[in-house]
Amino acid sequence: MSNIIQLAYLIAAILFVLGIKFLGKTKDARKGNMLSAVGMLLAIVATLIDLNLATFPEMLACLVVGGGIGLYYAKKVEMTQIPEMVALFNGFGGLASLGVALSDHFLKTEILAVEIDTVNSVSIIASVLIGGVTFTGSVVAWMKLNGKISGQPITFKGQHALNLGLLLTFLTVAVFTFLYQDDPMYITILVVISLLVGILVVIPIGGADMPVVISLLNSYSGMAATATGFILNNNVLIVAGSLVGASGIILTQIMCKAMNRSLMNVLLGGFGQTTTSGPQDGPQIVVKEVGVEEAAMLFDSASSVIVVPGYGMAVAQAQHVIRELMEQCEKRNIQFRFAIHPVAGRMPGHMNVLLAEANISYDKLIEMDEINDDFSNTDIVFVVGANDVVNPAARTNPQSPIFGMPILNADKARTVIVSKRSMGKGYAGIENELFGYPNCLMLFGDAKQTITKVVGELKEMS
Amino acid sequence: MSNIIQLAYLIAAILFVLGIKFLGKTKDARKGNMLSAVGMLLAIVATLIDLNLATFPEMLACLVVGGGIGLYYAKKVEMTQIPEMVALFNGFGGLASLGVALSDHFLKTEILAVEIDTVNSVSIIASVLIGGVTFTGSVVAWMKLNGKISGQPITFKGQHALNLGLLLTFLTVAVFTFLYQDDPMYITILVVISLLVGILVVIPIGGADMPVVISLLNSYSGMAATATGFILNNNVLIVAGSLVGASGIILTQIMCKAMNRSLMNVLLGGFGQTTTSGPQDGPQIVVKEVGVEEAAMLFDSASSVIVVPGYGMAVAQAQHVIRELMEQCEKRNIQFRFAIHPVAGRMPGHMNVLLAEANISYDKLIEMDEINDDFSNTDIVFVVGANDVVNPAARTNPQSPIFGMPILNADKARTVIVSKRSMGKGYAGIENELFGYPNCLMLFGDAKQTITKVVGELKEMS
Amino acid sequence: MKVGVLKETKDYELRVALSPDVVKLLKKKEFDVVIESGAGDGSYFSDSDYEQAGALVGPASAVFESDILLKVNPFTVEEIGQMKENAACISYMYAYQFPEMIEALNKKSISSFSMDAVPRISRAQKMDALSSQANLAGYKAVLLGANHLGKIFPLMMTASGTITPAKVLIFGAGVAGLQAIATAKRLGALVEVTDVRPETKEQVESLGGRFLTVEGAEGVKIEGGYAKEVSAEFLEKQQQLIREKIKEADLVITTALVMGKKSPILVTEDMVKSMKTGSVIIDMAVESGGNCELSEKNKTVVKHGVTLVGESNLPSLLPVNASNLYAVNISTLLLHLANRDGFQLDMEEEITKGVLITHRGELVHPFTKSILSK
Amino acid sequence: MKVGVLKETKDYELRVALSPDVVKLLKKKEFDVVIESGAGDGSYFSDSDYEQAGALVGPASAVFESDILLKVNPFTVEEIGQMKENAACISYMYAYQFPEMIEALNKKSISSFSMDAVPRISRAQKMDALSSQANLAGYKAVLLGANHLGKIFPLMMTASGTITPAKVLIFGAGVAGLQAIATAKRLGALVEVTDVRPETKEQVESLGGRFLTVEGAEGVKIEGGYAKEVSAEFLEKQQQLIREKIKEADLVITTALVMGKKSPILVTEDMVKSMKTGSVIIDMAVESGGNCELSEKNKTVVKHGVTLVGESNLPSLLPVNASNLYAVNISTLLLHLANRDGFQLDMEEEITKGVLITHRGELVHPFTKSILSK
Amino acid sequence: MDTTALIMLIYVLVLASFLGFELITKVPPTLHTPLMSGSNAISGITIVGALIATNEMGFTTLSKWLGMLALVLATINVVGGYAVTDRMLKMFKKK
Amino acid sequence: MDTTALIMLIYVLVLASFLGFELITKVPPTLHTPLMSGSNAISGITIVGALIATNEMGFTTLSKWLGMLALVLATINVVGGYAVTDRMLKMFKKK
Numbered sequence A, B: 001m002s003n004i005i006q007l008a009y010l011i012a013a014i015l016f017v018l019g020i021k022f023l024g025k026t027k028d029a030r031k032g033n034m035l036s037a038v039g040m041l042l043a044i045v046a047t048l049i050d051l052n053l054a055t056f057p058e059m060l061a062c063l064v065v066g067g068g069i070g071l072y073y074a075k076k077v078e079m080t081q082i083p084e085m086v087a088l089f090n091g092f093g094g095l096a097s098l099g100v101a102l103s104d105h106f107l108k109t110e111i112l113a114v115e116i117d118t119v120n121s122v123s124i125i126a127s128v129l130i131g132g133v134t135f136t137g138s139v140v141a142w143m144k145l146n147g148k149i150s151g152q153p154i155t156f157k158g159q160h161a162l163n164l165g166l167l168l169t170f171l172t173v174a175v176f177t178f179l180y181q182d183d184p185m186y187i188t189i190l191v192v193i194s195l196l197v198g199i200l201v202v203i204p205i206g207g208a209d210m211p212v213v214i215s216l217l218n219s220y221s222g223m224a225a226t227a228t229g230f231i232l233n234n235n236v237l238i239v240a241g242s243l244v245g246a247s248g249i250i251l252t253q254i255m256c257k258a259m260n261r262s263l264m265n266v267l268l269g270g271f272g273q274t275t276t277s278g279p280q281d282g283p284q285i286v287v288k289e290v291g292v293e294e295a296a297m298l299f300d301s302a303s304s305v306i307v308v309p310g311y312g313m314a315v316a317q318a319q320h321v322i323r324e325l326m327e328q329c330e331k332r333n334i335q336f337r338f339a340i341h342p343v344a345g346r347m348p349g350h351m352n353v354l355l356a357e358a359n360i361s362y363d364k365l366i367e368m369d370e371i372n373d374d375f376s377n378t379d380i381v382f383v384v385g386a387n388d389v390v391n392p393a394a395r396t397n398p399q400s401p402i403f404g405m406p407i408l409n410a411d412k413a414r415t416v417i418v419s420k421r422s423m424g425k426g427y428a429g430i431e432n433e434l435f436g437y438p439n440c441l442m443l444f445g446d447a448k449q450t451i452t453k454v455v456g457e458l459k460e461m462s
Numbered sequence C, D: 001m002k003v004g005v006l007k008e009t010k011d012y013e014l015r016v017a018l019s020p021d022v023v024k025l026l027k028k029k030e031f032d033v034v035i036e037s038g039a040g041d042g043s044y045f046s047d048s049d050y051e052q053a054g055a056l057v058g059p060a061s062a063v064f065e066s067d068i069l070l071k072v073n074p075f076t077v078e079e080i081g082q083m084k085e086n087a088a089c090i091s092y093m094y095a096y097q098f099p100e101m102i103e104a105l106n107k108k109s110i111s112s113f114s115m116d117a118v119p120r121i122s123r124a125q126k127m128d129a130l131s132s133q134a135n136l137a138g139y140k141a142v143l144l145g146a147n148h149l150g151k152i153f154p155l156m157m158t159a160s161g162t163i164t165p166a167k168v169l170i171f172g173a174g175v176a177g178l179q180a181i182a183t184a185k186r187l188g189a190l191v192e193v194t195d196v197r198p199e200t201k202e203q204v205e206s207l208g209g210r211f212l213t214v215e216g217a218e219g220v221k222i223e224g225g226y227a228k229e230v231s232a233e234f235l236e237k238q239q240q241l242i243r244e245k246i247k248e249a250d251l252v253i254t255t256a257l258v259m260g261k262k263s264p265i266l267v268t269e270d271m272v273k274s275m276k277t278g279s280v281i282i283d284m285a286v287e288s289g290g291n292c293e294l295s296e297k298n299k300t301v302v303k304h305g306v307t308l309v310g311e312s313n314l315p316s317l318l319p320v321n322a323s324n325l326y327a328v329n330i331s332t333l334l335l336h337l338a339n340r341d342g343f344q345l346d347m348e349e350e351i352t353k354g355v356l357i358t359h360r361g362e363l364v365h366p367f368t369k370s371i372l373s374k
Numbered sequence E, F: 001m002d003t004t005a006l007i008m009l010i011y012v013l014v015l016a017s018f019l020g021f022e023l024i025t026k027v028p029p030t031l032h033t034p035l036m037s038g039s040n041a042i043s044g045i046t047i048v049g050a051l052i053a054t055n056e057m058g059f060t061t062l063s064k065w066l067g068m069l070a071l072v073l074a075t076i077n078v079v080g081g082y083a084v085t086d087r088m089l090k091m092f093k094k095k
């Protein structure tokens, strides 16, 4: 390889490093993606220069076809379907690695008819295994996510035993592949097994855990690229591959942590349902949870916030930390107000006493009648330990004991974040269907403790 | 080089990476140092194995002499003198790099009589320059720190011009060195110039900025090692050298930031005095500043804290954030109390009103007479916007207008941290010599703002 | 429909049933409103304020011509005598205490609605005068107490010595009790609270009070949020606990009521004797018999060195707020029951059922019946 | 040395010069203490409390035997007549107002020390009764005002409507004014404050009050922390600003004093007329002439619909705290001046120089002299 | 492959992996998906391998066809990956 | 040195430098000096170079002597550096 190409690879590698670095920072993420794309282009062009001009037509064809398909789907896909799309793309990446490894294997065994040395052989086998698992695993994840197969974990007896058996078989056959390099049967078996393992490993995992799985498979496809790098003795593949491999593992761990799960727990499968409202009678309300970090991001990007305090704020004594939240938001020029329901709390003026204690000036406290029309223009309504006073049943359900009570139109806001400890009921003892609304996110935990964390995150962001 | 040695080098490199990583974390720092020491040992042993047994005696002699000296001074040096010691060690490292480069140069030119190729030549010259600058620069820093020469910045007219001239000369001579490799004169000139540059670059910088300079020179000595690595085509030197080079630069920047200075600002020299109490009449009080991060570390490692609130707390409305500080400390099982001076603030009970507003329970507020004996057993007294009520002049200076007023014995504590905006005086309009006491650290800035930052740091630490 | 408001005749009563603001609201709903001249004086609402709001101001006789009469305190038999046949009236009634009033109403076939019988359901909160007035009473009780006390509430560390915080002991964490806690806390006192309903513990703590838990709290019957009846055993244990605490208290506020019954005695003469000289007791239950053995209705007396305040009408001491809130309560109930064309009673509806005492010459209110028939 | 404490004779005075705690302290310093029987009753200190602390309790005649006599209020000429020749006395004196008292003292060659003349220096803060009592007065003024007001202080959003916060306007941010701000804020009011000393702005804001800045604040002379004299121009501008603000105020508290002079009139009759019916004015300067034209000393009157409280002795309404703090102040001064063996006066020392009014039959206090010689 | 070359490759592998670990420390949850998608695009670097594998004359060998298949797939991964990541990130722009 | 080898070395240099940058992000101020001292000890890795330079028979050449000088100095740096760092860190242990 010529020096100039090596240099191009070096620069590409640097661009990948910078790309990943920036992708982790909200502000620079797009620039990061750009940088790594430029790196990729550089690597491709440099490679092309080095190659046989005669094979250029078919290469171009492949590039155009692949590029076209990729671009088409990237453009067409709806925002909500992006995770599945990423899964599929990732699968293709894995399959490509497998393809390159096989190609090299057959090139050496059939055309060049040379002996494949140990390093190469190990690399090829690793590439096949990881590439295969990535491919079928990603495809299963993709199908689970877009509903082509059920999102429920599929488990059966002896699953773990089967996986173990397959892995042992793989290792045995791998040795034969190395010893009898000319016989294509062995390598074919390896391919089949890896594809099978990919399926078996992912089906027992529930739909809700798929993002973690995809992140893990993404890390794998990086490792597959690294293995390919060893096959081709190519630095840029190794750098890029191991960057992705390592950062993918970390990202996976971060995602698990954000879900309060361990990686093991995810991988052993059978989990990953959507949270429901526990074992209560009546129609179960399915809610979406939000973590403190994400809640902080939501506040960070809002331009108006209304806090709806309730009895839970008093119980948690969260008024002081809410003032801190206010200070953080106001530093960002976010409009921040309080909507005081006339019967929030357990005595008239309960919220007033506490918010005054926290030194929140009176002009931030808005009466229900005055603020009720503003909710629909508000980015975030933050319901802190309130329940009955934002229960839409008061408007809609004549059977409800609170029917006819005027309530705060919190549900009309773009996003509702509810801070409470559990799905516990309020004073009136009734379910609140607001919590299941599509624009509603539950921030579970004692209000003071969780909001303290949210404020901590916000401080770090600035 | 045999593979086993290469492998040893690889492991050593990994250990260096881990070592530096852990050295940045309070908890693991010692382990980090251990790890990197093990890496070093491994690298040395591996190298020794590879070498000529016949030269072993003199090597051992050198090792024993060097090790002995190093160990002796490391043990003997007083804690307060460690920074100077580090500077000196660092200088030796630089000189060693210079020595290796020269040695290689003479080996090739005089003994082997081979042509030195471009890469090697550039590496040797770089190693000489960086090594030389590191050596004399470090020695000057060492002397400034231990008072062998004045800590005052030494500047003269045409300093920058001289430096520039020397650098240009260096470059010119470097070309000659490359062209006329056999003539030792040129390389000797290079050595002299680099030693000179090292001196000239450091003398204009004030004593207070020396830590930053040492950190920068440390980074240089890493680069010198890298250059040596290129000379000897040795990976472990490159990895270790560039790790130190890069992390040293970052550390230097962090240190500058902690001092609220830019690196440029430091390097251009003439700054770096100890802060004094501004242009006021009377005897100037020399104070030590503390940053929010360090203040947070101090709280983190304390086991008892007494807050002395004063009128400045009221002005800053810092009572709420002090409660947060309390919560952070109590989470760490740090005893946290408030010492209320009877006339703190501007009206009787001023502090009581505000601390009650912040929901600090009465039993944490201790009267002066009750708490005054406890100060001497207290790790940190945190004086928040108080001044007169902790002014030792009331005890000692019969001339003072506050003489005879009972005061809080804040000065008796192990460490006193004072939060105020400036060296501004209190109600009585007099200087407070407490601020200049050796156990007193000033945390300048509006009390609410700075304490908010301290609390933020504490939250991150846990 | 013509709505009439009489001037209150009870002693020390400064409230009035409608405020000018609410008159405006009723006019918008096309009610006619007549106010007795001077009715608003106690609350600083002048006759001209009412006139500007659209009401007619006239003598009592003009008011008695109305279809619906409004008051704060129960109508007297004499007043009822002056009403039109088949008219209606709304006020506090405490009907189970006044059989002669019921008789008078029935004689004239007057439909009467009682503000103290508004059911405590979410929907009716805007009509709940018991809550709105108790809330103000809770605030006022603390202020009265603080004013009678020879010390200040907050802790204060001064050059002339440290003043320790006052200790306030509150009996009953209902609406009034909770507001009393909040107010006393605000002023800087240490607040301890006792109640028979265990769920009040959390509420007390949410306001910064310390809840005194009575061990073995069985025997408390709760009905619709009210403490219905308390077992003798519980009361005794409670007294024992209180006996300790009350010795240190500077201010005691009692708010314990049991609906339709004489209020329980919580502070005995012995306990008063054990208190510090100069301490103060505000007995908010004095109207229904008092929680303290020694308190006297509408009097402030000093016994055993303790000042006992028996103010029976605390809300009236905050007439502006009290009248404003009461006016909202009573008008909300009125608008729930009637429109410009007259009453539209749905006898099955919970609020209507709850508040209607007499109708078409008969006592129809079950709870009142049950008490009176005893 | 024998120290004697007389029972206060002034109307409405509940304080006493020494508390049992301080008696104990003096006993430890080997002073003898005699207390007039019943002197502590108003502050709930019984004779036996004093006896337990080591004092002798006896009739007034026994007290007059003492070497040093202590009181809160100035000694009357009659009391002075009963003292021993060459005895000493400490109390508030306001000597420049009472030439006949000085005469009587000089006649008997009594050394007299005035509590209101303690210099306001750091060292003397523990003797500063003006501060300690003003502080209590500031608290009490707010409580009195809140109690007279027909509304509550805090903002309250309830089912029956929103109660807007009360507006409190405070004149003068001295010791009393600042404590009034703190107390009113605690109770939830909106507090606005005016003062002639510009440095009070920061202090007011440190307590959550809003400072009303008078533009063009020249012409204010400050001497030793006191507002000495204010230019007519300033006063006019201030009045203009106040005229606007006072219309909306629910409670006005005035604390503006000018040492040794009649206090300035800040609230004119016109202003009172412009205020809302039912609003309240507490004139804390009423003793020295009042800051409000209409207020009457020791009376609560209603004029133009505004309640004017002219309580001249607010600290006495908190007798327990007030006596305790005063006792610390006076005993600290006493111990500064004397030990068990008698007075050790250092005539050059600032505090001694400041408080000594008459000595060896002569008026020695320069300030008093300067006023009386006018 | 000689061992020295292998060792150099391992150096690169080790250092790059460390770097990968260190680069990703605190990522806000909203960036999880874009970061995953963006780094997935980078792992499409196999495209270089696929190009090399395709670089074989004639269309008769299995290895050639496998190379071409790999090339198409890798291109989808690369192009689609970058494009979709960019789309996502564009949405995060603050209004 | 051939260019391929040089490029490999540069890879190592670049990756290690990046790593160095990333490793040090937030260091509490109390660790500034120990970190500096500890990494200074690491930069004493020149000792390996010094060993190689000393690896020459006889004591007649300048390069040998220079090597030995370098070796002594580097050893001081390494041993002293690690020892003093450890001493510092020992002190930070919480009581």
Ligand SMILES: NC(=O)c1ccc[n+]([C@@H]2O[C@H](COP(=O)([O-])OP(=O)(O)OC[C@H]3O[C@@H](n4cnc5c(N)ncnc54)[C@H](OP(=O)(O)O)[C@@H]3O)[C@@H](O)[C@H]2O)c1
Pocket: A309, A310, A311, A312, A313, A315, A316, A342, A343, A344, A345, A346, A347, A348, A349, A350, A384, A385, A386, A387, A388, A389, A390, A419, A420, A421, A422, A423, A424, A425, A426, A427, A428, A445, A446, A447, A448, C122, C125
């Ligand atoms: N204001 C009055 O005068 C008055 C008087 C009596 C009754 N009420 C009634 O009280 C109700 C008031 O409504 P509201 O919305 O204020 O309260 P709510 O409906 O009683 O709901 C309070 C919510 O706070 C949550 N919570 C409790 N502790 C918490 C903590 N530490 N951290 C976070 N969340 C916590 C609880 O959920 P989790 O358990 O899941 O955390 C609960 O659902 C109304 O129904 C009203 O009619 C009012």
Ligand SMILES: NC(=O)c1ccc[n+]([C@@H]2O[C@H](COP(=O)([O-])OP(=O)(O)OC[C@H]3O[C@@H](n4cnc5c(N)ncnc54)[C@H](OP(=O)(O)O)[C@@H]3O)[C@@H](O)[C@H]2O)c1
Pocket: B309, B310, B311, B312, B313, B315, B316, B342, B343, B344, B345, B346, B347, B348, B349, B350, B384, B385, B386, B387, B388, B389, B390, B419, B420, B421, B422, B423, B424, B425, B426, B427, B428, B445, B446, B447, B448, D122, D125
């Ligand atoms: N309690 C009473 O009744 C009363 C009444 C009258 C007078 N005094 C007198 O007042 C004094 C009270 O002593 P003290 O120690 O409480 O207060 P102080 O001696 O007056 O000192 C207050 C300090 O707070 C600092 N400060 C002001 N604003 C600040 C802010 N935003 N953030 C941080 N610091 C701030 C000021 O320094 P910077 O400007 O450098 O920030 C000032 O040195 C005594 O001399 C006492 O005699 C008391």
Ligand SMILES: NC(=O)c1ccc[n+]([C@@H]2O[C@H](COP(=O)([O-])OP(=O)(O)OC[C@H]3O[C@@H](n4cnc5c(N)ncnc54)[C@H](O)[C@@H]3O)[C@@H](O)[C@H]2O)c1
Pocket: C120, C121, C122, C124, C125, C128, C130, C131, C134, C171, C172, C173, C174, C175, C176, C177, C194, C195, C196, C197, C200, C224, C225, C226, C227, C230, C238, C255, C256, C257, C258, C259, C264, C266
């Ligand atoms: N849902 C609504 O709309 C609504 C409205 C208002 C009130 N409420 C509920 O009704 C409850 C009662 O309100 P209230 O203020 O009218 O109560 P109340 O006036 O009847 O009683 C006052 C308090 O005294 C307590 N008490 C009774 N006997 C006692 C004893 N022996 N010792 C100590 N305490 C004793 C009661 O438990 C109660 O808390 C409120 O706490 C509230 O939860 C509900």
Ligand SMILES: NC(=O)c1ccc[n+]([C@@H]2O[C@H](COP(=O)([O-])OP(=O)(O)OC[C@H]3O[C@@H](n4cnc5c(N)ncnc54)[C@H](O)[C@@H]3O)[C@@H](O)[C@H]2O)c1
Pocket: D120, D121, D122, D124, D125, D128, D130, D131, D134, D171, D172, D173, D174, D175, D176, D177, D194, D195, D196, D197, D200, D224, D225, D226, D227, D230, D238, D255, D256, D257, D258, D259, D264, D266
């Ligand atoms: N260093 C000490 O030990 C010490 C002790 C006590 C008080 N002081 C100082 O002395 C100051 C005065 O204390 P005080 O309470 O006895 O003062 P004061 O009673 O003499 O006056 C009360 C306030 O009224 C203000 N005032 C006067 N004329 C006014 C007008 N026309 N309009 C509005 N306001 C007017 C004054 O400025 C003062 O703030 C205090 O604020 C304090 O700073 C110092």
